[in-house]
Structure formats: structure tokens, C-alpha cells
Amino acid sequence: MSNTIASEYGHTDTSVPIEHRFNPYSDNGGTILGIAGEDFAVLAGDTRHTSGYSINSRFQPKIMDLGDDLVMSANGFSADGDALIRSFQQQLTWYHFNNQNKKLRPSSAARLIQHLLYGHRFFPYYVHTIIAGLDEEGKGAIYSFDPVGSYEREQCRAGGAAASLIMPFLDNQVNFKNQYDPATGQARLKTYLKLDEVLNLVRDAFTSATERHIEVGDCLQIKIITKEGVREEFYPLKRD
């Protein structure tokens, strides 16, 4: 926006010289969430794409099927996220060429993504990345990354705009943090959640985030990875 005012001296309008620097980043909102089960993994995200107080799209799905029963999402600055996923897919194609279409394991995919992210150490991809798949034993695997490639395998992780709203809910409902067994008085034991329970948690997490975060809404996309392959579901979210 101009910092010049229109005055009587319209023709002699002068503005204070202000140093302008191009800002290559923007924030496109949205939230993603991954949960690993015993023999499945889910990766979910809303489909709203925003800038500032405006909605660019109400349906821009951002959970990508990479093949090899892997799904990935890079949430934050969506152009960077798209670029990251595309370069990953390209690397994966080369990997298939060179290794007789060998299936890429989630752990290897995670290490590759680390290198892609760290390759931009001093001009980072402005994204929070999560991938989901099944490990060698067939157990659900979630890997999450910071913008410059630090990563960790986790049971569950929320990323993006409403991550701080969803993560404590997940700690409590997936890892049973701050829950005690009334009978024994000991911390509630960790158990694997069933797929339908996880799906209900995901839906509640997103309807709740939609209530309290303005950049979350419109539609919920869930990708489910089982030994049968990758399946996708969509649910409507509030549009205000």
C-alpha cells in the first residue's frame, strides 16, 4: 500500500523513502494431523486455502498419495509445500528406476525428506511436514519434520495453523496423558486405538479446530493407509 497521502500538492506528492524488501513467504493456513495405529495410519487435513482474512479456495486437498503406500502433506506456505512434495516425487521416480521399482520404506522416505529440507537450510521451505505409512512390520508409522529437516517418528502429530489447539487433545486422547486409572490410581496404560476410534478423534479434532481457528474449515480430507492400500474420505466442515 502506498505511504503517500494525496494532498493539495497532488502533483508534487513525495513519499518518505522506505526500504522495501520482498517477502518471499506467505502463510496459507490450514491444519494437518497424523495418527498411527497398530496396523494402519491416517493423515488428515482441512481443504481451506487462505491468505490474510480471505479464502483462496474452499477445496484444495493437501494430503498427497505418493505411491508405495505412503502419504505426505507439507502445511504452511503452500507453494513451498507443493514444491517439496514434487521434488520428493521426482526423487522417488529416480529411486524406482534405479532399484527395479523397489518399494520405498517410510523410514527411508523420512531420511530423504530430511535431506530435501536441509538442502534449503538458509532459505527454508516454510512448511510443517508429516508423512504416514506402514513400517516393515506392518505397524502404522508417522514421521513429522520441522522446516529445516529435523524429524522424529511419532504416534501422532498435528501440524499447521491449529496444531497448538489439537496437539494437547491428542496427547490426552491418543497417549492418555494426564489420565489415571480410577481403579489402580496409576497412569492409564497405553493401548492401540482401533481405526474407527481414531477416525472419530480426527473428526472431532477438526470440527473443534474449525470452531476456534479462523483459518481452518470448509472440508476435511482423510487418507487411511492399511495393508489393503490407501483409502480416502471427505467430510464437510463449517464454512464461516
Next chain:
Amino acid sequence: MNGVSVDINHLKKGEVNLGTSIMAVTFKDGVILGADSRTTTGAYIANRVTDKLTQVYDKIWCCRSGSAADTQAITDIVRSYLTYQVGSDNFERPASVNVAASIFQELCYNNKDNLTAGIICAGYDEEKQQGEVYSIPIGGSIHKQDFAIAGSGSGFIYGYCNENFRKNMTRDETVNFIRKSLGQAIKWDGSSGGVIRMIVLTKAGIERLIFYPEETYLVPKEFEIPQAA
């Protein structure tokens, strides 16, 4: 700020701005004030039918340019001053255009550090039986003129106005002069637009005029529809 060079570019963030084309012209029977009707906040047109011609006394009016808040506050003060003090029944004679313009000038000069206001004060002086125009630009100086133009759009019409202004025009000539001048200012200045409003101040009284775009001021000559005889 050193008091000599005035920082006119300090419009506070989000302030409503009258990026404007305004003018006032004396003629045979009195004076006519004219203005566009656009008010902007950044690129958004906050009001497309603004009335920038404000009455401060019976036949003393002003054209406002600069900050909407500042110019409204100033005119409110001047109006109350003229109504309840110098122009009230307690005084021997009604307020003159000169007095009104002087009050404007005093306010604009004394508060120059805090104001972004460019005002044209014009009126019909009942005693002298003539129209008068005073221009009070940012900084608070005062200039008595036969006609005055101001606002961001005025830069485009200095040449046109200088070529086409004549003393002692008729009412219709003057209205036409203002319509064409402001039409050009609106055409070339992005911060001016909307309708053209005018106030005609003569011995006979006060008359309001309005000209709409396309219909009455933005039609290029070659597309003008010939009037039936």
C-alpha cells in the same frame, strides 16, 4: 520536524483520506464551489457519494481536502464559532467570508503539526455584493484568489483552468467551466471520482447542483448526443 519543512506525509495508519479534486470560482453574480465525491481508505472507496462542500455560515461554504477527520473537525469548529460568536446576533453585522477564512487559517496554522487539511473557503459577501475565494493549503497560509483549485486531482488541471478562466463569467459559463475542469481532474486522478457536486452562492440564494458520470460530465465530445432543437 523542524518547523520549516512540514511533514505532510504522516497520515496516520488507516486514516480516511479525501484524495480529492476541489475548486471554487468567482463569477459575475457570486461564487460557485465544486468537488468530486470520493473518499478512500488505501485502495478502497469508503464513500462514493461524499459531500465535501460544507456550510459554515449562511452563504459561506468550504471545500475540504486531506484528512476527512481533520477537515470535519475544523469545519465544525469554524461553524460553531461563526454561528455562536462573531456571526451571532450579538454582533453588529453578519460574518464575512474574510473573517471565516481567517478563522480557518488561524486553526490550520496553529495546529499545522497535527493537521492534514487543505481547505478552500468561499462565499458570497452580502456587504460587498460579490463572491470571494480564499485558498488555505496545508501549513496554514491564506491566499485570496479569483478562483482556486486544490486536492490531489488539481495537479492535472492547472493548465486547463489557467487557459479557460475568465473574470465575470455568467452562471452557466462558470458551471460549465467547473464541470469540465473537475471532469478532467476525476478522469486523470485515481483518488478522485464519483459525482460532481456544486454549490452556487449568489445574492438570490443558495443552489445545489449535481452531475453524474457518463451522463453529464464524462462523455467525450465525439460521443455526445446532439440535443434536439
Next chain:
Amino acid sequence: MVAQPVQKVFPLTLKITNLPSSNSSRPWRIPVRIDCYLSHIKMAGLSFDNFQRNQYIASKGVAMPKATSTGTTIVGCKFNGGVVIAADTRATAGPIVADKNCEKLHKLSPKIWCAGAGTAADTEMVTQLIGSNLELHSLYTNREPRVIASLTLLKQHLFKYQGHIGAYLIVAGVDPTGAHLFSIHAHGSTDVGPYQTLGSGSLAAMSVMETQWKENMTKEECIKLCADAIEAGIWNDLGSGSNVDVCVMEVGKDAQLLRNYITPNIREQKAKSYKFKKGTTAILRESIYNLVDVEETEIPVPMEVDA
């Protein structure tokens, strides 16, 4: 001249009695110096005492707390014989929804109402202040308050504070001179017109107004138009959301506030129940204080006597 606060020092200690002395390690005696508070009470207007301190803190790189800004859609529209204002009900603090059903329609006087956008606290306080002054003025003059009077009071107050009071208002109402509609910006400028929109959703709302508005509308048409304009803000502006509040002011009638006139954003049922079993929250430590002595006395109830 600057008014000097009266310097009075009352070293005062608040003693909380009836606490077990065994807990003597805790400082139950709370010393309270009230001299500083007293000096503030004596001064009129807002207190700027923390300004220097806050600037210092800010210069050290500590972020200032953010005021709740009502990223808002508010509108107003006149009809034959009255005026309608409307607002959404979302209040935001940054990207977080602070209140899902807040009230942005404020009463200045029984028949003059005001919709506020900008800093929530500013719209609330400026409205209360001007509302009070308006009532005093109406009592003094023994007349119904006028919309133009409230407009003047508001604009002069906001101009005085040079935009630091972030209140953007749509003022509407009916008075002995008819129905009126105005808008005011934080710096003190005012606008007149048959329809007005303000707030972050004002562009969405204005697009509805500019396409649907027509002259000489009925009350019902006008309410519908205002509600539609607010809805445009609710759906298309992230700063606006939840419900539509409407206030109708008709000449010769009491103003009626239609709270939650439209509720297009009711939350669906959650997929799961989150009731915890009793005892899920561990009791780490327990201590009970007797703050008062409870004495039980038996009072004989008088026998019922037949008349």
C-alpha cells in the same frame, strides 16, 4: 498544566484471619500499598502511567499484549420509516476465535443503537461513555436524545484521541426528527448515506449492498438485505463468523433487538463422547482449611395453629 496527583501514603496490610498458624511458612499477610491507586482515582480520563514502562519493555523485545480486535462485519440500512443495523457475532484475537457469540450491537439510548468494529474494548467503552452522556443530556434538556447528538459526541471524543481509540462505528436510530444512519471512523470522520458497511467484512457486505439495495424498501426487505450482507461477511471474511444480530428502529415504535436473528453455524454433534470416568484425574495432594467455624444450633419450630 498537568494536574499533580495528590501524594498520600497509606501503608496498609491486609490480614487474612482464621487461617491455621501451622502454615506459618506462607506469607498470609499481604502488604498492599494503596497510595499509587489513590492518586489515579483523583485524575480524570485514561491513565497513561504504564506508557513509559511499556515502551521500555517493548524496546527490550518483549511483545505487547494484543487487544481483542473484532474482525467484523457490521452494516446499517435505512427503510421507509426506520433504520436497521446488523452485525456478526465472532470476536477474534489474531487467528483464534475469542468469542463465538459476542454482542456487537450496543445501546446508546433506547432508540439509538450502534454497531462496533475495531478494538472490542474501545467500541464497548466509548459506547458506554457516550451513552451515559447522552442520557444526562436528555435529562437536562428534557428531550429524547437525537442521533446527530450522539454522532457529534462520538466523533469529538474519537478525534480528541487521534485514532488511538480504535472504534469504528455504525450509528443508527430514530428521534423526533426521523430515522438516521451514520458511520464513524476511529480518527473521528463521519459519513452519511442510505446504507453503510464497516469492518474487515465490509467489502463482502458492501458488494451485497451495492447490488441488492433499492430505494423505498419495506422493513422486512431491509432486514433481509442487512442479514444477507452480514452473511456475505460470515462466509467470505475469516474475521467474521457465527450468527447474525439485528436491531430494528422504527419511527414511533420501540427499538427491537433481534439477538441471533440467523444462526447458520450451529455445531454438529461430536463423533465421540468425552466424559471421563470419575477418578481419571489423579489427586496428587489434599489439604483442607477451616476458614469459618460452623456451629449447628437447633431451633424449635413453632407448632402449626389452626385458625
